[in-house]
Amino acid sequence: MKYLMPVPNTGSADSHQNNYAANFPAPISSNQFDLRIDQNITSNQSIYGRYTWKNRAVFSAPLAGCIGFCDNSGSPLIGAFSQLEQDRGLPVAYNYTINSKLINEFRGGFNSIRDGLPSLDYGNVIFDRRHRVLATFLYTLPFGKGQMFLPNSGRLMDALVGGWQLGGVTIFQSGAFLTAAQESVDPANTTILNVVGVTRADVVPCVSPRAIRGLTNAAGPVFLNPGAFTLPPVNAGRFGDASVGSVVGPGTDAVSLSLIKSVKITEQLQFQFGAQAANALNHRNFDVPNMEVDQPGFGTISALQTAEGAGPRNVEITARVSF
DSSP states (O other): OTTOOOOOOOSOTTSTTOTTTOOOOOOEEEEEEEEEEEEEEETTEEEEEEEEEEEEEEEOOOOTTOOSSOOTTSBTTTBSOEEEEEEEEOOEEEEEOOOOSEEEOOOSTTHHHHTTOGGGGEEEOTTOBSOEEEEEEEEEOOBSTTSSBSTTOOHHHHHHHSSEEEEEEEEEEOOBEEOOEESSOOTTOSOHHHHTSOEEOEEOTTOOSBOOTTOEETTEEBOBOGGGEEOOOTTOSSOOOOOTTOEEOOOEEEEEEEEEEEEEOSSSOEEEEEEEEETTTOOOOBOOOOOBTTSTTTTBOOOBOOGGGOSSOEEEEEEEEEO
């Protein structure tokens, strides 16, 4: 609006002399690009930078029959001008994330601190996982007309071998952090069982918490050694000494695959069919074990994982029409 200086209307509504009548076009020439770099320095530190370059030019279009407030190269409303906008930017940011994946847990006052063992309340976040890798891919198989293999295929051969895509989702992660618990004894006399329902168990010194590999019982595989944990003494004046998140549960290895064929019927009509297999390798991903020491099935795994395609292998035949 800084170029518009109102003058009295001197013509009809569709006349050049009417300075409020029309929105005359203004050709624009614009060039712009951005370059962004993100770098993770450590697990909780990262740096980010972006360089922006922009040139934008706005030109008024010359119009014939101009009178009054203009010249031979300009608009009858705003006159002749060429406006050039230039923008150069280089924002840089540094991020520091406070996320150690550890918690400090205090229950029922300061009983555990009074024992001089505050480390028992400091541990890994329950059900968090230390390591997790999630990767996806989609690959067009190089078969058919114009591809690496069978590039001179005829229409029938290309319809059979061309247009196939192999996709996949892979998940590899360590086990969830768990805490050995019990619901029979309130050793600190804080009525925690009435409020929470469970409290921590005691650790048996010098006994490995992991069961012998391959050991099973009637309920399923035995993951933890029942002899590694026990109930705290009654009226001990403290909580159980099994530290928070000290047990690592079973991990996850799952590879899910899909093979899809696309057939172009018309320019706007496409038919797709194929198969999808969740946990294609059928790897047994065990769920977390029973973590309550005072139950008969303590340390035993009774189910498999189901989230993110980690359950038993499941194959589906798919078909889809896109238009």
